[in-house]
Amino acid sequence: MPMAYLTDDIIDIRNLAxxxxxPSDGAVVTFAGVVRDxxxxxxxxxxxxxxxxxxxxxxxxxVVRSVAAEHPNVRTGVIHRLGMLKVGETSIAIVCASSHRxxxxxxxxxxxxxxxxxxxxxxxxxxxxxxxWVGWQSDRTDPVPDIDQKE
Amino acid sequence: xxxxxxxxxxxxxxxGESSRELQLDEGATPEQLWxxxxxxxxxxxxxxxxxxxxxxEYAGSxxxxxxxxxxxxxxxxxxx
Numbered sequence: 001m002p003m004a005y006l007t008d009d010i011i012d013i014r015n016l017a018x019x020x021x022x023p024s025d026g027a028v029v030t031f032a033g034v035v036r037d038x039x040x041x042x043x044x045x046x047x048x049x050x051x052x053x054x055x056x057x058x059x060x061x062x063v064v065r066s067v068a069a070e071h072p073n074v075r076t077g078v079i080h081r082l083g084m085l086k087v088g089e090t091s092i093a094i095v096c097a098s099s100h101r102x103x104x105x106x107x108x109x110x111x112x113x114x115x116x117x118x119x120x121x122x123x124x125x126x127x128x129x130x131x132x133w134v135g136w137q138s139d140r141t142d143p144v145p146d147i148d149q150k151e
Numbered sequence: 152x153x154x155x156x157x158x159x160x161x162x163x164x165x166x167g168e169s170s171r172e173l174q175l176d177e178g179a180t181p182e183q184l185w186x187x188x189x190x191x192x193x194x195x196x197x198x199x200x201x202x203x204x205x206x207x208e209y210a211g212s213x214x215x216x217x218x219x220x221x222x223x224x225x226x227x228x229x230x231x
Contacts, residue, residue: 033231050159052207080230116228116231120225121230121231122160133164133226139198139226139227141197141199
């Protein structure tokens with residue numbers, strides 16, 4: 001039974017690490033994805049994370065298993081928070097523990113990269129200049145003649 | 152055949168629904184569903200068809216759907 005990777009609660013990284021680290025581990029690498037106060041040139045005040053939950057759990061599990069296959073000596077824990085987060089709050093926490101650090105660093109980087117690429121999770125940014133689903137506006141192709149035409 | 156359509160993020164906001172039960176002909180594809188959505192929601196026209204998931208697995212937009220399938224359009228993701 002895979003662990004649940006999604007939570008609606010504040011992430012407790014120490015708790016996550018406690019479930020992962022063994023006495024044989026000499027290296028514990030921790031990554032925290034944190035809500036920052038800007039996106040490109042726009043100020044951000046808060047972010048709301050949404051997910052296609054059952055599929056997001058599966059896709060994160062696929063990333064974790066794929067990295068585990070490449071780094072069999074690394075144990076990992078991943079938690080992604082959903083809902084409304086303010087600047088400074090942690091959206092995702094990853095813990096990778098291993099005997100030695102090279103493996104742990106590498107695994108951690110691969111996990112965050114993999115989750116960002118494949119998990120069906122979306123963030124909606126709120127700021128003084130408005131609200132935006134990240135990645136949607138830049139996904140536009142050709143203008144619609146009757147919507148975009150200027151007088 | 153009965154198919155459930157799941158919508159997320161900006162597509163959900165534009166269409167105004169997160170989930171819809173559909174009655175489709177045999178052989179219907181997600182691409183056909185997308186074109187139907189676009190015809191009713193002009194704002195979608197400027198976007199390419201999003202990634203598609205069928206029964207919680209990524210799939211091609213030309214995959215034939217079957218009775219009981221759950222189809223989802225996955226707009227550009229931004230998790231992590």
